[in-house]
Structure formats: C-alpha cells, structure tokens
Amino acid sequence: MQQFIYGLLLLIALAIPPIAHFMESVMIIHMHMQMPMVVFAGFLMARLFMDRFPRFFDKWNGNGVPGILLFVIIVGFWTLPRSMDDALTEQSVEVFKFVSLSLLAGFPLRDSWKRLNSLGKNILFIFFTILFLVVGWLYIDAPVQLCNNYLVIEQITLGWGFLTTAICIVIYLIYITFTDRTKYE
Amino acid sequence: METAINQTFKTKATKLLGVNKEDAKISKTYLFVSFVILLVGGFLGLAQGLNRAGLLELPSWLNYYQVLTMHGVFMLLAFTTFFTFGYLYAGLSHELGGLLPKVRKFVWTAFASKIIGAVLVVIPILMNEASVMYTFYPPLKAHPMFYIGLVFFAVGMWLCNVGAFIQVANWRKNNKGKHVPIFSYFATGINVLMFFALIPVAIEVLYLIPWSLGWVKTVNVMVSRTLFWAFGHTLVNIWYLTATSAWYVIAPKLIGGRRWSDTLTRVVIIALVIMNITGGFHHQIIDPGISLPVKMMHVFMSLAIGFPSLMTAWAMFAVFEKTARKQGGKGLIGWYKKMPWGDVRFLALFISMASFAPAGAGGIAQTTNQLDTVVHNTMWIVGHFHLTLGVTVALAFFGISYWLVPYISGRVLTPQINKLGVIQTWIWTIGMIFMSGAMHTVGLFGSPRRTSFTTYGDHATALGWNPYMMAMAVGGTLLIIGVILQVYAVINMMFFAPRGETEFPIAEAEENASPTPYWTERWGLWIVVMLLVVAMAYVVPLTEFIVNAPPGSPGFKTW
Structure with a gap:
C-alpha cells in the first residue's frame, strides 16, 4: 500500500500543470525524464494490484512475455516524434500519455520482470539498445524538425541522449557477459 | 574452505604482527609527501594572504597569480590525493590481509607517475609560464609542460584506483558472498568516483595539449569548463567521502561506541557515487550558454547530493548520543560532556x-x-x-x-x-x-x-x-x-x-544489526546507473556547446 501511495503521489506531482509544463519545455527532459518517471510511478503502484489480483496476472502474464510486449509497444510508441507533438497539442493525448505509461508500461514491467528468464531480459536489453541507437541516429541526423514543438538543437540533444543511454546498456551487457558472478557471490 | 582458513590465518597474523612492513612503507611515503606539500603550500598560502591584504610586497620574480596557482595545485591536487591514497591503502592492507604484490607494484608506479607529474606541473609555474590557477580555464594558456604534467598525475591516480580494485576483487573471490569490510567499501566507492571523474578532465587536457603547442589554433571554452568541473566537483567530494569514512568508521571506535547502521552507511556511499559527477554543473550555474530550465534541473541534481550528507549528519550525532548515554551521559545536551574532548x-x-x-x-x-x-x-x-x-x-x-x-x-x-x-x-x-x-x-x-x-x-x-x-x-x-x-x-x-603498537581503530557494527542486503555489493550495476545519470545530465549542455559552438578562442597570457 505504501508503494502504491508513493507511486500515486509521484504521478500526481508529475501531472501538476506547472511541473508538466516545465518538464515538457525541454525535449530531452520530456522524453528521458518525465516519461520514465511516469513509468516508474506505475511500477511503484503495480505492487498493490499484483498482491490483490495475483490470479489475473498469473493467467494473463504467466511467463512475463505478454506483459513485456505491452511494455515494449507502449514505450516504442512514445519514442516517436509525432506522439510527443500530439501530447503537447491534444489534451486527450496528454492524458493518454500519463495513463498508458503508468498503467500499460509501468504495471506490466513490474509484473513481467521477475517472470522473465535471463534470456528474455537480455533480449529486452538488446532490443532497447538497437531501438535507442536507431532512434538516436534518426534524431541526430534528421535535417528537418521532427517535432513542431521543439527546435532542431533539442532534437540533436535528444538523439545524443538516446545514444549515450544505448552505450550505458551496452556497458552493462558487457559487464554481465564477462564477469562471472559465481566467483564472487 | 582452504581460502577461508588462509584468510583467517592472514588476518590473525596481521593482528599479531601489526602492520605489514612493505605496505606501511607505501602509506608512510604517501603521507610524508602529503605533509611536506602541506608545509610548502601553507607558506605559499600565507604569502598570498598577506599580499592580498596589502601587507606584503612579493619579490619581483614572484607574482600573486603564480603563488595562487601553486597554492591551489599543491593543496587541492597534491596534498589531498597523496593523503587519501596513503590512508586508503593503509586501511585496505589492514582489513584485507595485506596488499597483493601486484597491487604494491601498481601503487609504487603510481607514486612515480604522480611525482613526475607534479614536477612537470611546478616547473612552468615557477617559470611564470603557467599562472592559470588550479582550474586552468582556457583561454588562459599555460606552457604545454603544465598540461603534460597533469596527464602524468592523472595516470598515477588511475593506477592507484586500479590497484585498489584488484585488491578488493581478490578479497571478494576469496570470501564469496561476504560483504566487503566497511573501510574497504568506502575505499571502493572513493576509487570508483575518482576513476570516472578523471575521464572528463583527461579529455579536456588531451585537447589542451595540442592547443598549447600551437597545433590547434582555438579551443571551445565552455566545453573545457564543463569537462573540468565534472572532475573538479567530484574531487571535492572524493575528499569529503574520505573524511566521511573516518566519521562513520573511525570516530565511533574512538569514543568507545559502535558504528551506525551498516546498510545506511553503504547506501550513503552508493548515493554519493551515483549523484556526484553531475554536481559539477552547479559550479557553472552563472555561466552563459546554458538555458534556465536546464539550470533549474541541475539545482535539483545538486541538492540531491545534500540528502546523503543529511543522513550522515543524523547518523553521526545518533552514534555520539547513544555512546555518551551508555557511558552515563545525561540530559538533553549534558551527554556532550562524556565525549573525549581531550583526545x-x-x-x-x-x-x-x-x-x-x-x-x-x-x-x-x-x-x-x-x-x-x-x-x-x-x-x-x-x-x-x-x-x-x-x-x-x-x-x-x-x-x-x-x-x-x-x-x-x-x-x-x-x-x-x-x-x-x-x-x-x-x-x-x-x-x-x-x-x-x-x-x-x-x-x-x-x-x-x-x-x-x-x-x-x-x-x-x-x-x-x-x-x-x-x-x-x-x-x-x-x-x-x-x-x-x-x-x-x-x-x-x-x-x-x-x-x-597503535591500533587501526575500526568500529564494530551495531549490536543486533539487521543483515545488510547484498545488492549493496553490486558495484557493476551502480556504476552503470552512475554513467546513465552523468550521460543524462551532461548531454544537454554539451550538445548545445558543441553544435552551437561560437568561434573557438585562441590562447591568452594575461599575466
């Protein structure tokens, strides 16, 4: 219950208009800070529902794959320039952003993560590495504005944000591949 | 089992025989150099202070900015780092059963590299060719030897870091599943922080060398300043974390008490390591070229570092009060009398x-x-x-x-x-x-x-x-x-x-302590989180500075 309340408070805080407006005023903060934080808020809130409705999650997300697919689709959608523009222009899409990233991305991520085996987790990491590299390249190299609401320089910054995140994931993958935990733990 | 027995034997031997002679020589050398530097740096500080107050005229061959640069370099770069490594390696040797021969080689090579670096840095300052202050902001341009000396100094620090990593990794291999002892845990955190903080400043210096040699005509001032402070701020926090290690680990023993929560201590270290490098940005809070929303975000990043510090303050005073009350201290403030003020x-x-x-x-x-x-x-x-x-x-x-x-x-x-x-x-x-x-x-x-x-x-x-x-x-x-x-x-x-015989005063964990979770040992993960935070924080200003760069600046010698 405590985690649910923390998650809900975080979600409400992020949705307060001045805060939302401030975070959305910088493209990279919009995508790489606000959106992950909304996912995290959902991640925190999920615990209560997982405890209350374990059979529902067992039935629909037994091996974690359906949940993680939903997570991938939702997050993938929100990496598109068009979706960000829509969120800034249409109030209903903005509401959908908060609802989808918390309920449809944060919830399934929490439930699926421990159900996935290490192969599934690694596939997910590799998928996001490739996605981030491609999207990063797209944002850096596009000669025109991809979002009506943000300048080209912000787009390039976001591109580099994607690339550096991808590099961090690669470092993590190298670390878990080349270090043998059983030697230390 | 065999390694466990070896380890116990080693630990007991260390306790019986006291300090390992070869390891003591390392710490002694580092500390000796550190305090000699303090002495010289202190006199430079005095000269500078008296001159700044208008009380002392410096001789014609020595100017204020030379003294200022030297005082900064001596005190901030040399005194602190030599002391830190002398102290950390003494602790690593004590807690982990003596340094490995390989690690000793690393530390001695590091020492040589740092001394060569220090000499190379000081010569141009003495020649009045590098009065650029310890921050060496371009477009102030020093003699190339100054920057080359800094490279040697940084390599020395890296070698010390790697030596510590090898030592700790070896201990972990021999003590599977155990938590790294608390002092060595602090040493690990400090070395991780230093290792990564040196990367941005190394990039900066490697760019400044061809610039100072005249091979490259101009330099991007804002990028240089940003790279410097990613290191500069972290250096401050490396000293701070070194001091903190003594507060958490040593101070309770000196007053006859026990340490505060082991988990809290380790969480504070992890938090400081993850959030520190990005704090460098607040040194540039009034620099031009950075938009206000980005500055606002960085205020949060910087204040976040204050949080583990507040946890530390709380933990320390809790230990003091608990110990003093056990020793008969009474009253709201009266228990302070029980502290060993004469020690x-x-x-x-x-x-x-x-x-x-x-x-x-x-x-x-x-x-x-x-x-x-x-x-x-x-x-x-x-x-x-x-x-x-x-x-x-x-x-x-x-x-x-x-x-x-x-x-x-x-x-x-x-x-x-x-x-x-x-x-x-x-x-x-x-x-x-x-x-x-x-x-x-x-x-x-x-x-x-x-x-x-x-x-x-x-x-x-x-x-x-x-x-x-x-x-x-x-x-x-x-x-x-x-x-x-x-x-x-x-x-x-x-x-x-x-x-x-003098004891290495490491306090025991508190009685009935709850077990510390093992995730605190997953440094690989924490390092990736730290890199991610650094990437997120610096990508905004750096992209702006590089993509929208003004014409670069040639070097200036204003002194």
Missing part, C-alpha cells in the same frame, strides 16, 4: 564534522542561481572552499594522522603530541574562523576573488574591505602556525616517537 583524534574529527553544517549550508546557497549571482565572483566562494576543504577535510585528515602515522610507523601517540594536537586543532579552527569568516563577509560586500591587491584608485567601497583583509591576514598567520605544528607532529610520530 585530538576525536576532537579534530568532531570539529571537521561540525564545520560541515555551515559549509554545506553555504554550498546549498551557492547552488541556487539567484543567490549565486550575488556571490559567485567574490571572496565568498574562497571562504566557502576554505571552510569545506580547510576545515571539514583538512581537520579530518589531521585527526586521522594522529593514529594513522603512529600505526604505520610502529610507534605510539604520546600524551605530549596529543596535547600539541589539541592546541593545533584549536589554533587551526580559530584561524579558519577568522579567515573564512572574513572572506565570506567581504565577499558579500563585493570584494572580488582571483584578483591581487588593489584599492581601485582608493575607491571608498574598496577601502571598506580592508579591515576584513586584515582579519584574513590574522587568520592566515594563525593557520601557518597550525601547519607548522601539524607537520612537526607528523614528523615526530613518524620518526621520533617511542616505539609501540
């Missing part, structure tokens, strides 16, 4: 800790854009870092020296030296109150930093600063007495004090 090892650590309250509060004020606008280019900032480095860090290092030097030298702390230490600690404290207090105040009245003495054509405002300059000079004079006493005490404890 320099504790007194110095306590004042170091207490001074961090005003120092940290000042830091928080400076992190705020509007407040920083008032004080940023004034003596206030100089006062601030004399309070943080000069009291919080230096007094912690001094306090440590009163047991560490006898420990590695196979000698004891005599009552006379203890008494001298207490006097030294008070002289130092009063000197710093004068100097740092005057600097803070005169800064609020607008006296600029990084300028030599001038009355601005006897302008009334500038003349109004003079009394504070006198207070600074008085403080500086007290401080040099403090330096001399401190160095005398160290030399005495190293070479002349009576022989005997």
